Amino acid sequence: MGNNWINPVKQKLAAGQPVVAATVQSTSVDAAAHLATLPFDFLWVEMEHSPITLETLRNIVLATRGREAMTFARVPVNEIWMAKRVLDAGVSGVIFPFTSTPQLARQAVAACKYPPVGRRGSGAGLAKLCWPATGDYTDSADANTVVISMIEEACAVEQIDEIAATPGLDVLFIGTSDLSFSYGKRGNQEDPVVLQAVEKIIAAARRHGKAVGRPAATGQHVQRYLKQGFQVFQTPSDLSLMMTGAQQYLEPLGKKAGFESSAI
Numbered sequence: 001m002g003n004n005w006i007n008p009v010k011q012k013l014a015a016g017q018p019v020v021a022a023t024v025q026s027t028s029v030d031a032a033a034h035l036a037t038l039p040f041d042f043l044w045v046e047m048e049h050s051p052i053t054l055e056t057l058r059n060i061v062l063a064t065r066g067r068e069a070m071t072f073a074r075v076p077v078n079e080i081w082m083a084k085r086v087l088d089a090g091v092s093g094v095i096f097p098f099t100s101t102p103q104l105a106r107q108a109v110a111a112c113k114y115p116p117v118g119r120r121g122s123g124a125g126l127a128k129l130c131w132p133a134t135g136d137y138t139d140s141a142d143a144n145t146v147v148i149s150m151i152e153e154a155c156a157v158e159q160i161d162e163i164a165a166t167p168g169l170d171v172l173f174i175g176t177s178d179l180s181f182s183y184g185k186r187g188n189q190e191d192p193v194v195l196q197a198v199e200k201i202i203a204a205a206r207r208h209g210k211a212v213g214r215p216a217a218t219g220q221h222v223q224r225y226l227k228q229g230f231q232v233f234q235t236p237s238d239l240s241l242m243m244t245g246a247q248q249y250l251e252p253l254g255k256k257a258g259f260e261s262s263a264i
Helices: 008-014 029-036 054-063 081-087 102-111 125-130 137-144 154-158 160-164 176-182 192-207 221-226 240-251
Strands: 019-024 044-046 070-074 092-097 146-151 173-174 211-215 232-237
Touching: 008 019, 008 146, 008 160, 019 029, 019 240, 029 044, 029 054, 029 240, 044 054, 044 232, 054 070, 054 125, 070 146, 081 092, 081 102, 081 125, 092 102, 102 146, 102 160, 125 137, 125 192, 146 160, 154 160, 154 176, 154 192, 160 173, 173 192, 173 232, 176 192, 176 211, 192 211, 232 240
Parallel strands: 019 044, 019 232, 044 070, 070 092, 092 146, 146 173, 173 211, 211 232
Antiparallel strands: none
């Protein structure tokens, strides 16, 4: 790939096309490599709710080079130093949890951009070795790294217009489960209060030209959410997909597991 490479996730977002992320929760590099051969748009490497380390992330990046899916990481916390480490490992997108203030939204963008626009530190020798584009890495990374901020608290919804207006922010991703807990609904994502908050986030994203995303348990859910204006979708984890597949195999044999898959 040459200097003119554009992150295909960026391209799809700009064209208004849906983007589907396969969630990697297990520490298996093989599982991630297999998922990356499927027509997912990116791998959502889960570092907030899993034991995945930076070393494992780096191995996933190396194992998925040239595959169908890009590799993104959800960092455990919205901090510049944390984003710096996953970016230097070679990811092409960062997902920031609990981006509940405009300041945190700006910090997320700053973490992914080199000065003078942002505050990313130089030292991406490892990232350069597996970046899809040739030529200047810093310019390409600034232009192609996808910045995703998660909206997971009621206080974020109260400031959603200012958060959505943040330059350089690509996606507002609604953590619907945490959002429901924030409103005291403890996982009830269909409560009218939660649904009203979701609509408010979608409207703000639309006003400010941002894509909006959410978890989607099944492909049928994706079809439903597309009609609401969602564009970015997170699958259940690799472990959940494995369990669902195993259950489908066992059910005709009269063996039913007490397991229900869900996105994390």
